[in-house]
Amino acid sequence: MHTEATPAPAEKSDADLVQQCQAGDTAAFDQLVGRYRTRVFGMIYNMVHSEQDAWDLAQDSFLKAWKSIGRFRGQSSFYTWVYRIVMNVTIDWLRKKQVKGSGAEFDDAIQLKEIEPASRTAPKADALPHERMQDQEIRARIDAAIAQLSPEHRAVILMKEIDDMQYHEIAETLECSIGTVMSRLFYARKKLQNLLRDVYENI
């Protein structure tokens, strides 16, 4: 996991920007948001499968980060700290949504053209229509399977498999033990293996 964006020579480090934020500099916070908004939004989207909800939750998360940045002591990287806030906000939202019993988990099918050009998963631009359709179906299957996981299991498997985070980083983010992380990962993988076996065995 990249815990800090590498600043260009003229750019300030996260730590410097955090100090400025703590002095009330909103422009510095704007720079930090610019560095991490895509990753934050992407992770939230993978958790909630709704662009609008992901947008709102990312706004909430960054707003909370701004409000509490005075208490950030730099014991972890800024991104890890923000990630913790993001996960708390998102998991809380998912729990409330589950309690309300809202059935519709998906509000929009993934638009492959919207995947970042730099993404390692970016499809070929010249994919044929039937290939694109197949990709969309596979993605929909994966989203549906992930949606069957609890918010905590969802968070763990996405952080491990997509964000390539280490167990201790996940534990720090979710404020639980490494053992809990590994246990959740075990059950999340088992469940996804059952739900997606035919997908990964046939591609």
Add this chain to the structure above:
Amino acid sequence: MFMKTFEESWIAWVDGELSGEELAEFKASLPDISVAEMEKQEAFKLGNLLRERIGVRAMANGEFFQHQLLQEIEREAASASPRPETKARESWWSIGRLVWTGAASLALLSVFTFFVMREKTVGGRSAYLTQIIDARVDPAVSPNANISIFESKENKVTVVWVNGLQSLPSEYAAK
């Protein structure tokens, strides 16, 4: 890494985190190593599928996202600016005023109690007794005058014994 449960050991094994003695112990604990190896391969395939198919969702209108966020921060700051003053005042009201109100109430209670008790005491006497007690007899003018009071609260009786009545001014007499 110290493993406690089977799940933790399994995950560490799949992710290549087990080695040496731990790895040997874990493998020995598996009932069927070939089945376990198959499941391990499945976990790899699942991981690859997720990594390949779940992309990083690009944020459309990222600039607008930041603009909206800054606006919200400014709005919150504007609404929160009078807060410190309010908070200070609230804290004075809640702590300072509590102390002052308490002290003032105590003082008022003391004064009130004093006057009420005094009133009660004074009110309990007869007008004549009050007149006698309040009277000042100048020993130079009336050297033989003296007054003694005997009071029995149980029987609610007060006896005023006056000697040298003839030397008291006439206005001291009972009405």
